[in-house]
Amino acid sequence: MTKLSTSSNFVKPDDAFRMILEAHRGLEDSASHALDTALVLILANHIGDLDVLREAIALAEQSAGKQ
């Protein structure tokens, strides 16, 4: 059974996308990597559910494979 929500959860999705974008703006690649890495760990802990995390990783892998 799927536990990962892939429906749109933000009232204004553009605001969320923009917020992440702005956090990275002006950063060198290495600083961007560090920021993303910290963000992944913080959000993963907030979710606190291994099943959701597993599904999110699978979806990310699938998506990254298509790029």
Add this chain to the structure above:
Amino acid sequence: MSAVRQFGYSRHPDQDRDRLRAAHHDVVVVGAGPVGLSLAIDLAQRGQRVVLLDDADRIGEGSRAICFSKRSLEYWDRLGVGQRMVDKGVVWKVGKIFARDALLYQFDLLPEPGHKRPAFINLQQYYAESYLADRTAELAAIDLRWSNKVTSLERHNDHCELTIETPDGPYRVSASYVVACDGARSALRGMVGADFEGQAFEDQFLIADVKMTAAFPTERWFWFDPPFHSGRSALLHRQPDDVWRIDLQLSRDADPAVERRPENVRPRIERMLGNGNFEFEWISVYRFHCRRMRRFVHDRVIFAGDSAHQVSPFGARGANSGLEDAENLAWKLALVLSGDAPESLIESYNTERSAAADENIRESTRSTDFMAPATAQEARMRQAILALAKDTEFAKRMVNGGRLSVPSVYDTPLSTPDADEWSAGPRPGSSLVDAPLTDDGKDIYLSDAFAENRDGFALLEFANGTSAEIDANVRRIWIGGDGLADTEGLAMKRYDATPGAAYLLRPDGYVAARFRHPSKDGVAAALARANGLQ
């Protein structure tokens, strides 16, 4: 250097027998390290005669294992050597993790009182072996033969034949069971044609045991990227006799022959301590494997300890898991040899201890991966966790400087699943939890009451006026009523007990079954199951 203890070889009458009429023994244990010695003592206390062979004639080359867990101490209490170990050892329970020179967090491995034994003691392996060897000398059923090296093994349906090399030349014996406790480089493993499966790690570590007077507390200190050893990890841990274990991560391509030279180790330690007031006890450079045999039981040849499985040292899971192997195997082998349990009971040793080995390998591999990131992204992940750990609880808990050994919980066919509701307490397959009690006003622990019961199952009962009718072979530990007094109420609490509740304990102190209201048939069925009779 460390205290080497010499033992003498002496000729045994078995060596005078014609090779076609070799002596037969029920059990031959190969390897008189902590695991082989403990196993031999345990078997002897259960009424079995044991031949214990060792290819050397001395113990005490280097400190080697130093951390012995609460579980191991409780086991050694049952073997009659626990107090001596604790008296000599240094007791500790607090670990501190530093990143650069700042304390990141600390953990307490036994935060509650009311346990007989501490979370850990540190004790040089040669002391542990020496005390165990003394104990074997008190037991007539143990025949310990030094300078006896097994050079060949022939496996038959119901026995094995061993050729043993000695200073007087070779001789042969046969054995119903052979237990290989002959360490990581086990010769017997090759003789059964088995090998390890697992992972080798490229990272190298330097151990320096140094003698010094220092004011550091008796705690386990672990550093990531300390100022005195930039970019790598370091560990400082106290042992008895003013000896300190220092473990420094080296680069993967370091030359071990160069790194272990005292003149090269000295400046590293001086940078760490800020002075040169120390002497070396032992220096070693090592790499490690996280691996195990696919099976620990090969017909009549059984593997225990490092011969069967190996882990990285960060977590004290090597010697302690070997001792858990010994305590798991001894009672089963004794029951099989005395004809009270089917031979198939031995298979549960393979099931339970190989699952435990998997758990130890998993934990130890994770610690190693955290200490030595393999890719740029792994290094970034670690960096992010170390940085977040300063301010967040979740990241502190992800910092992995070694997860210290705790006894495994067995998912095993020997356990009877709970039929009643329990909200706490050790579930079937878990080990006994200690609690303070009084016996006629005298303070004792539940683990003491259990330790008196050296050779069988026990029913831990919480009194409600009557006692359950049970098999006469099962010893009772009676809490409340006119039995042991649970004055602090901790036994009731730790076992989630209600009046009349009972726990059936295996001879190794693991819970076989538990009942809110035990019936004669219920206990008998659980007992049969735990004896492998179902």
